[in-house]
Amino acid sequence: MDLRLHACAYSFHTLPFKTSFTPPPFFLFRLQVLGSCRALVHGKMRLIEPGDLLIYPPGELYHLEVEAIDGKIESGDYYLLCEGSWIEQWWKARPRKIQQRIHLDGGMLSLWQQLSIEQHRIVQVNPELIRHLLCALCLSLDRLAEESGSRQDPQVRSNELVMLMQRYINEHALRPLRVEEVAAAAGLSVSRAVHLFKKLTGYTIIHYTQEIRLSNALERIRYTDLGLENIAGSCGFGTYSYFHKVFKARYGLSPKEVRDRPPDSILEGTYVITSGDQNVTGLSPDARRFLTT
Numbered sequence: 001m002d003l004r005l006h007a008c009a010y011s012f013h014t015l016p017f018k019t020s021f022t023p024p025p026f027f028l029f030r031l032q033v034l035g036s037c038r039a040l041v042h043g044k045m046r047l048i049e050p051g052d053l054l055i056y057p058p059g060e061l062y063h064l065e066v067e068a069i070d071g072k073i074e075s076g077d078y079y080l081l082c083e084g085s086w087i088e089q090w091w092k093a094r095p096r097k098i099q100q101r102i103h104l105d106g107g108m109l110s111l112w113q114q115l116s117i118e119q120h121r122i123v124q125v126n127p128e129l130i131r132h133l134l135c136a137l138c139l140s141l142d143r144l145a146e147e148s149g150s151r152q153d154p155q156v157r158s159n160e161l162v163m164l165m166q167r168y169i170n171e172h173a174l175r176p177l178r179v180e181e182v183a184a185a186a187g188l189s190v191s192r193a194v195h196l197f198k199k200l201t202g203y204t205i206i207h208y209t210q211e212i213r214l215s216n217a218l219e220r221i222r223y224t225d226l227g228l229e230n231i232a233g234s235c236g237f238g239t240y241s242y243f244h245k246v247f248k249a250r251y252g253l254s255p256k257e258v259r260d261r262p263p264d265s266i267l268e269g270t271y272v273i274t275s276g277d278q279n280v281t282g283l284s285p286d287a288r289r290f291l292t293t
Helices: 085-092 106-119 127-150 154-172 179-185 190-201 205-223 228-234 240-251 255-259 285-291
Strands: 004-013 017-021 027-035 037-041 044-048 052-056 062-066 075-083 099-101
Touching (some): 004 106, 027 037, 027 179, 075 106, 085 127, 106 127, 106 154, 154 179, 154 205, 179 190, 179 205, 190 205, 205 255, 228 240, 228 255, 240 255
Antiparallel strands (some): 004 075, 027 052, 037 044, 037 062, 052 099
């Protein structure tokens, strides 16, 4: 397979920044995931926001500017540079635009992250794995572009955006998490994300995140021997005193009182937020059996 990756990384800017290729001798991919910037597209500088994918073929002029927009400088993006006959055939296989809007899908972003990790390995570099990851990423981008074009109903689109935010929270709730990150995962402004999430779920983003943390903490108290302070820290609570306060307010019992009860006893008011049919605590029945044997 004739396919070569020259660079792949994540870039984040909070200060003014400019860069140009005149013109690049390779394909340049850039996906905006946080904040905004301006980029040259067909001879005009355009505003680039989360979810905007830029793909410049060889010979296309590229210029990028990160500057203050609405009084704030913040821009985060994934980028890569590649060349070869495979990517040329992929580019020509269908009509393509330099700028297009796609969903910030978690699976696609994981592929991009893994590609970056493999490309930066100092030892045990695997060129074949890098080529296949790059192919998978390109094909995933095609699928996401198709899905974006087929979604016209505003209500369906709103539900999908909230699902993207829920999925991001589900995956990252056990670490420090900012509302700005959740909004960026769906390609929305913070104000729009906060309004839409509350409207469709009945929860604020912060409340939803806390429920997931509490659900995880409850499972670990019941089914593991981890120390209570350890559980508080590993479930995203900054201090044990705060964890104790919100846990007791939520379940009516302190963490220690719950631990002293039989694991299968039911607490009044206990529930777990779900996404689809998957328990977001991440503990399957098999996992619970394993932890209690």
